[in-house]
Amino acid sequence: MAAPGAGNIKVVVRVRPFNSREKDRNARCIVSMAGSQTVLTQLAPETNGKNKAGHKAAAVGSKTFAFDKSYWSFDRKDSNFADQEDLFGDLGRPLLDNAFQGYNNCIFAYGQTGSGKSYSMMGYGEEEGVIPKICRDMFERIDGMAVKDKNMTSTVEVSYLEIYNERVRDLLNPSTKGNLKVREHPSTGPYVEDLAKLVVRNFVEIEHLMDEGNKARTVAATNMNETSSRSHAVFTLTLTQKRHDIETNMDTEKVAKISLVDLAGSERATSTGATGARLKEGAEINRSLSTLGRVIAALADLSTASKAKSKGMQVPYRDSVLTWLLKDSLGGNSLTAMIAAISPADINFEETLSTLRYADSAKRIKNHAVVNEDPNARMIRELKEELAQLRSKLSGGAAGASMDPGEQYDADTPLEKQFVSITASDGSVKKVSKAEIAEQLSQSEKLYTDLNQTWEEKMLKTEAIHKEREQALEDLGISIEKGFVGLSTPKKMPHLVNLSDDPLLAECLVYNLKPGTTTVGNVDAKEPNSDASGVAQEERPTQARYEAIDIRLNGSKILHDHCTFENVDGVVTVVPKDGAAVMVNGVRIESPKRLRSGYRVILGDFHIFRVRGFMNVIAKLRLLMLRQYVHFMIEVAFQLLEVATVKIL
Structure with missing residues (x-):
């Protein structure tokens, strides 16, 4: 991060390893790095890395860019490989240093879909990204300060929102449905009206909020057949430090806002093959990203323009929701860093070049951060x-x-x-x-x-929203372990986990298949007319329709009564209803099908699950044999004990 006060946006570039698609196409690495420099090499037109003569494609030119840091994360075997800790050490720790001094901070990740933005920001599995590492370190510092200075108290509040098609949704508060409005006030700057700011007291609580926010994002994404790469996510921490001066009996306060932004993918429509609704969706994403580009360009020009010329220059912050919300982070009261995530493959040359040019403009932006005291x-x-x-x-x-x-x-x-x-x-x-x-x-x-809310009032509000969030997930049939904020994978009960090509969304929703019958359907779909009484089923009370479905999914191809899962003594069978789209391991079924652990199930067009949580026949036989062997050994031990007792008598 930049030194506190005025300074340019800090810009770093990170290149990831080849993904499976690039390996399948025999892609070649066209990125090299040395210190702060990133070099992009353009190859001659070729097929699978070779030219028409069958030789390896030759380089026809290269472009060199200089940034604050270039992270080589292409090959773990290389001595200069940069891992998650390296990124956190250079960006996360300085950010926290600034935040505890009272400065606003922002980190945003930019790049094409699949370039590693979410991996750098959130991380996958045990490889934590910048966001969880910042949260963990923040509470470690707060705990340390509380021990050293009894007159200092620190509090943290969290908000988590998503911008999709220029619409804002709260990922932590299920009661705020629909599009939230972005406002601006002279005292506060841009803000989202009715966005929940929840109190957190330790890293465990903040980790659970991140987990639940990502699950809310997954539910919404699955229902709309989108992926997280098509939306912008903004995770905001508000750190408030209050010190009581014993001599003057006065309180002083510092408030720092930390905005951590994972931007949508920046690929062009021609490279995605998008049409129709997808093309419109891409246009909305590109609208916000192109506006971000214009804002960055305008701010870069402002930083070099004379005072007389700069007076007439306008920055188009309000042209998109994203740039309006990031107004302070771009050229305002914030210390900001940008992570430009790029692919190493020659087949992504144009996207990588675009990202590097974008980042090159951003490094010229000057921010003017001030300490937020009282x-x-x-x-x-x-x-x-x-x-x-x-x-x-x-x-x-x-x-x-x-x-x-x-x-x-x-x-x-x-x-x-x-x-x-x-x-x-x-x-x-x-x-x-x-x-x-x-x-x-x-x-x-x-x-x-x-x-004017007191801390106690904020705590009560946080608890109320937490209960609403749990209830909203339970209403969808998603498993929640009581006494634990996050979702859990049941150890013994058969269950479904969601699948996605987006690692951030994959396997984070769990649907239990309880003993007996588990029904699956769409509450919003019309029920067919039926029954002997002549009463149309769609006229049933909404609550009765709701309670009749255990796992509630959305989508035009999900029927009101779509299918059932029958769990009899741990043996699970999926039973499709008439006309329901149900596939098992890629094959459409119209009659009951017994499931085994590891099977894939697709419901409708895009709800994809893996079956888990019960043992196959071989495993059951092994367990049965083990139990019989244990019983036999116990029986033998008792017999030997009886013989020994008789001899003694």
């Missing part, structure tokens, strides 16, 4: 004054009131047609309608309430 007290004071002014303007204006005659209206005049003068925070005066004032009043009252 910001809440200032914001509360400013909001209080603003609320008083807004209420006064909203209640005034009736005939006979002591105010500007031009702002007096009849009582029956619609608020949209009543205009009054408002003095902005910068001293400027503008005319606005009372309808706008009423909306602004509502927004400011929410902000004021949030800022």
